[in-house]
Amino acid sequence: MNWIANVVPPRIRSFLSRRETPENLWVKCPDSGEMVFHKDLEANLFVVPGSGYHFKMGAKARFASMFDGGTWEEIPLRETLADPLKFRDAKRYSDKIKEARANTGLQDSVLVGYGQLEGENITMAVHDFGFIAGSLGMAAGEAVVTGLETAVQRRTPFVLFAASGGARMQEGMFSLMQMPRTVVAVQRLRAAKLPYIVVLTDPTTGGVTASYAMLGDVHIAEPGALIGFAGQRVIEQTVREKLPDGFQRAEYLRDHGMVDLVVPRKEMRATVARLCAVLMRVPAKEAA
Template identity: 50%
Template sequence: MSWLTEYVRPKLRGLLQRDVPDNLWTNCESCSQMVLIKDLERNEKVCPHCGHHMRAKARERMAWTFDNGEYTTIELPKMPVDPLSFRDSKRYTDRLKEARSKSHLDEGLLVAHGLIKQQKAVVAVMAPEYLLGTMGAGLGEAFIAACRLAVLQKAPLVVFTASGGARMQEGAVSLMQMPRTTIGVQMLREAGLPYIVVFTNPTTGGVSASFAMLGDIHIAEPNALIAFAGPRVIQDTVRETLPEGFQRSEYLREHGMVDIVAKRSELPETLGRIIGLLTKQPAASEAA
């Protein structure tokens, strides 16, 4: 072999080929365009090409919502683990350990308090990274803790919903959280405190059939799926073609189920304005 193949060719390949990290780019779920992950994070996980709102982790939402990304989380009540000793392809206890390890959360709901546009608020965010945000006894107890904290602080409660529904591994125990969370909402009503729900994609099942639909104000991110059963299940049941955009944010706003459809970047300003109007309280800086 000549020096061209043994020496020059490898040198040229080394100059032309560069190692690209696997975690540098991602594809938009909606338009399939490639997006730099750093650009996506700076844009709050909204595709710069088509405006698609991707799923966000609970701590990301907290940082985007509170002023300067500053907030204080609370310790959630401890609940019995695996009340039914459930097992499918894995033990339920093993699934919980994996979920806690990956998400760094104790449950599928993160609760914190702080300021939103200088307005005092308690915020509860459902975590899709924790067993797809499913609702079990732990999440129900965490929601009640959020309601009690709001009553204690005399502050509005803002809930970001993102869930696949009730957690099948807890059977009827998970279904019992539907009336239990409803009682939490009633606590806020009796205290005269605003309860604001922000629908994110997806909000389905027992969550949409309980505390998610009981807000004083309903806000939704663009094109979020908000439903009890999915459109495919409904279409197969009624055997009729459903309207375009059925069960999406914009469709529900047109039919009175959603009050506001707001982009992710607009949510803090929207929440701050609504809280100020509903509480008739000055901003925290003015009160000080």
């Protein structure tokens, strides 16, 4: 025991031991162990410069990186029941919703926006994994459906950035019903002959993978993204076989035909813009 612990009053002791710097000032790369300054990581679209590891990206940050000038129109969403089953385990589901809203600044796990991408109108929906693991509940399903309907009404491509742990168990059957609802909405977009581009980010699993996330005209994945329905351990226990290395990762799925492209985040904007232009048959701009 030193003299601070013995003599200095607790209130002053706590002041002396208080950290002068924020806890998240530096971020450690899970792959390489490299320490990256948080501001540098944010400026690099949350990609570690040395290893290329892609951290999860929030919905608003994703919009800012994709829309021209970082500006967009947020599409208003119809209200849904916040807690249809009055679900409770260790904590009330309604309390979890309030906590997630306070932490993310979002009403639910999917945000829908309308704006321009390289001068062309586009409708976009983004899952935010920070909101209860980007899970699919009534509000998230309503957001995806509204985004698809907006694309049809405004005659734009629809781009979805998926990141989800799957259906939201606290909403039971109400959550599962969002799977057929969103599939029907995708069919309406297809009937209108408008492009649907899906970007699969880490992780995209469960009911989201089993419905609208795998119905795109083009499927892009970010490097190293985990993509699948059931987890690897569950599959191994079911088939009683050891799965290959990299199973369910973006590169493996591309090599086996489930994903069309694996695109680094820095190239995502240009890639999506080019695909939208081709699918909408927009004439190439003349060189100056």
